[in-house]
Amino acid sequence: MYNIKVGEGSCGISAGAAKIYSLLEKSNTDNIFGLSVTGCIGMCFLEPIVDIYNNDELCARLVQVKESDVEYILQFIATGDESAIKNLKISDDDSEFLSKQTRIALRNCGIIDPEDINDYISHGGYSALSKVIESLTPEQVIDEIKISGLAGRGGAGFPTWFKWNAARQSDGEEKYLICNADEGDPGAFMDRAVIESDPHALIEGMLIGAYAIGAKEAVVYVRAEYPLAIARLEKAIEQAKEKGYVGNNILGSDFSCSFRIKAGAGAFVCGEETALIESLEGQRGMPRLKPPFPAQSGYWGKPSNINNVETFANVTWIISNGGEAFAALGTEDSKGTKVFALTGKIRRGGLVEIPMGKTLNDVIFDIGDGMRTERAFKGVQLGGPSGGCIPANLADTQVDYKKLSATGAIMGSGGMVVMDESTCMVGMAKFFLDFTTKESCGKCVPCRIGTRRLLEILDRICKGEGKEGDIELLEELCIQIKDGSLCGLGQTAPNPVLTTLKYFRDEYEAHIKEKRCPAGECIDLISYNVLPEKCIGCLMCQKKCPVGAISGKVKEVQTIDHDKCIKCGRCKDVCRFGAVEIR
Amino acid sequence: MNSKVKASDLSLIDSVINEYKDVDGSLITILQKTQGIYGFLPADVLSYIAIKTGIPPAKIFGVATFYTQFRFEAVGKYFIMLCQGTACHVNGSEIIEKTIFEELGIRDGETTKDGLFTLKTVACLGCCSLSPVMMINEETYGSLTSQKIRDIIKELKEKAEEVNADV
Known part of the structure; x- marks a missing residue:
């Protein structure tokens, strides 16, 4: 039997995935095929994406599917004739976007159904939690994380085991484990993708963290701007409760942990852990003086530990596969993998997870396939507002905490915005x-x-x-x-x-x-001009100019009066001959 | 607009206050639910919350003004959230904002006189691969150009007129 999975992350939905799903659903009243949603596979440039499985094996990945393509999918399901969907299949080139990655944090994204805990379990989910509860002491868990070399993926890159150990060692019965899912960096969306696509990986990672530090309560602080992530996480927590993974005496042990979601209200500074704690307590999100660190005195003055989503998603994998397997990836200073949100003037944009030690060029050209404009690669912005711009000639820098910091940028949470020569x-x-x-x-x-x-x-x-x-x-x-x-x-x-x-x-x-903007972007420093060799005098620009700054007879070269021109750019937008130039 | 002067129906918020007034640290949640009910945070409702919960009004206003999610005036029928994330900036969101101003005469936080459109610029909608992006109410519009904006606005205006004509 064929199983169809429609990729419904936030961007898949806005590209039209939900409409395709409902069309497929309507034509499947007799249950001829299996139909489910899955999260975001990270190939944003190809959304909406529909995967067809023959039983459990992926037999076709269809990309940029339109509503009108649904009939071809149904035709294939009915006949098994691949020629029906030939034109929809992902190209070999584009498949490289995934095949060149190493996916740990994103391992299940776009593969499992995020709203079905059984799908997660059948992919090995919650086995790490069982292992921890049945055979490891909290200290052994912390040791395993220490061996892995995992560092906080939210930006600062602080060793995870160290924070856990500090919270573990703090006195007090009452401790809190907090997940920072207030992904505020403009240009970064990996945490949203993980929660929307694989919420149980986060819950399991947090449970392991709670066990390690001795917390009985876990809180996820998530952006209110991510309604789908919140809805899926709520559902996942409910399902985990029903199965006995969340709540009292988890899996029959002495370990108990409850879960709570708190929606953030929009403040970038709440990415700072003490500001986040203030916000959790219902205050203005203003940072506290450190020390005391949250590990000593955090949420309601109790020992607290805060990690971000990607960090927790890695924890589960580390416990299942061993710290050494994680440490085998990466460089001397930076272990494991890192997820980047590749955007900007790139041909293949989306989520990319690579082992540390690969270069920026590997990500931009090998996986991202370079610029989508004809202009040259100018630089890449890493780490959002806290980060910096790395120029093209340093793009052979390795992805590594120390090496990236040496350039003046930072690893940050992984926003990677590619710029070409038109960016000032x-x-x-x-x-x-x-x-x-x-x-x-x-x-x-x-x-x-x-x-x-x-x-x-x-x-x-x-x-x-x-x-x-x-x-x-x-x-x-x-x-x-x-x-x-x-x-x-x-x-x-x-x-x-x-x-x-x-x-x-x-x-x-x-x-x-020189009062000149080399990129031609700063509006006060540029002027619009007509190229005589390209202008055919169609008068389109003249008609569209809102201030009547363009003059000239039909079939003759037009001129722009710079005193009247308000630089709105409409003439350039409407010219079909590329005859308007910015100087 | 009228809604600013008009007294709000305070009973709508009672169940929220009763649910949360004894739970420490719930002020932000209360404000989120208030905005969910009224569409914004009316001043008289905030004063009412202060009286009922015992939280000083100054603190309530302090918290409410700190976070970008909260607004203090009613919004238009079409609430435009224009993304100003990095990817959108690189792909020309500034031109989009300018076009919206040319077409509607509103800047960030303003509402058109006819009460149809409100513009709000937001940090990042997280749909970077579709940049430049905006959301109008629940719908996401991607890969925007000035022309596309003009078409969308025209279409929404026509839609609103049709509704008016029907009434």
């Missing part, structure tokens, strides 16, 4: 400062006011009002903000400015000295 790097720095200015909680003056001053200077430079000495002023201010801020947000907020100054200084100078 001063504009990029301004973009991130605009973000951190809004998200600064306001507790530390250097962060609250300093980021605003940085933004003002960058804004001035982009408008062509940059002055001699601005670059030095930016640098000085960056150092003061880094030194004078309490938490990670302020300490890293200047990174986008510092890295672009380090690697793209010439662009800053072009803006300031």
Whole structure:
């Protein structure tokens, strides 16, 4: 019997997967084939994706499926004739996107049904938890994690075993295990994908963590912007309760742990663990002074441990396969794999999990297949607002905590935004400062006011009002903000400015000295012009110009009056001959 | 708009307050449920919550204004959430915002005079591969261009007019 699985992560649904599912459902009243949803396989550029299994074996992966393609799928199911779906099948080239990855945290994503605990169990789920409860002491669990070399995947890269051990050693009966699923980095969505696609992997990893530190209560702090993730997680917790994996006397042992979901209300600073705790307690999410660390005094003043989603998803695999198997992957300093959200001007965008030690070039060109525009690769932004821009000539840098930090960027949570020559790097720095200015909680003056001053200077430079000495002023201010801020947000907020100054200084100078934006992006520094050799005089641009700035007779070359032009770009949008150019 | 002056029906929130008033740390949850009921956080409801829970009004307003999820005015029929994530920025979300301003005359946080559209820029919708992206109510629109925006707005305006004509 054929089994059809429709990929329904958030982006699959917005690409139309839910409609395809309901069409298939309607035509399957006689249960001719099995039909289920699955999560996100990570190939966002090919959504919606429909997998057809012959019993348990994948026989066809169909991509960019449209509603009108459903009839071909039904035809194949009825006849078994592959020619019906020939045109929908994924190409060999695109299949490389998956085959070149090593999937640990994403092992079940896009394969199992996230809403069915039995599917998870049949893929080996909850066996790690049984192993832990039946045969390992909490100390042995912590040792296994220590052997694996797992470091926190949320950004800071702190050794997981160390945090667990500190929480374990803290006095007190009442302890909390918290999962940070408040994925705030713009450009990162791996945590959403894991929760939506494999929620039990998170629950199991958290249960193992709770067992190790001695917590009886686990809390998942998840973004309210992720409604599907919250719904699937709620369902998964209910199912785990029914099966006896969550609640009192788990699997008949003395170990008890309850689960709770808390929806965040939108504040980037809550990614900082003490701010997250404040928010959990119903307060403004402002960071606390450390020490005491959460391991000593966290949620409600009790010992608490906080890890992010990807970290917990790795924990389960480590217990099942052994710490050494995990440590065998990666480099001297960074073990295991890392998930990246590959986006921007890339041909194949999506979720990529690779062993540490691969280079950025491997990810961008080998897996991501390079630029989707004809322009050259300029650089890659790593780590979101706390990270930095790495230029093309350093893209042979290995994915490794220390090596990435040496460039001035950070591993971060794994947002990887690829840029081509049309992206202005001063504009990029301004973009991130605009973000951190809004998200600064306001507790530390250097962060609250300093980021605003940085933004003002960058804004001035982009408008062509940059002055001699601005670059030095930016640098000085960056150092003061880094030194004078309490938490990670302020300490890293200047990174986008510092890295672009380090690697793209010439662009800053072009803006300031020549009043020119080399990328052609800063609106005040560019002008629209008609290329005489390409213009055929169709008058399309003239008709669409909202301010009447374009003149010229039919079949003659048009001219743009720069005094009238408001640079809205409509002429360039509507020209079918590529005759409007930005200078 | 009228809803600001009009007194809210306070009884709608009683069951929420009763459920959470004795649970420590529930203020954010109460505010989320309030917004779920009223569509925004009306000032009189916040004062009512303060009286019923004993949490000082200053603290309630402090928490409510801290988080981006909360709003203090009613929103339009079509609530546009325009993604300003990194991938969307690289793929031209600024031009999209400009086009929305040209077409509707509203900036971030504003509502059109006819009460049809509200624009809110958000940090990241997590659909980066479809960038630039926006959500209008529950629907996601991806791979936006200026032209596509104009078409979508035109279509929604027409739809609203049809409804009005029917009434």
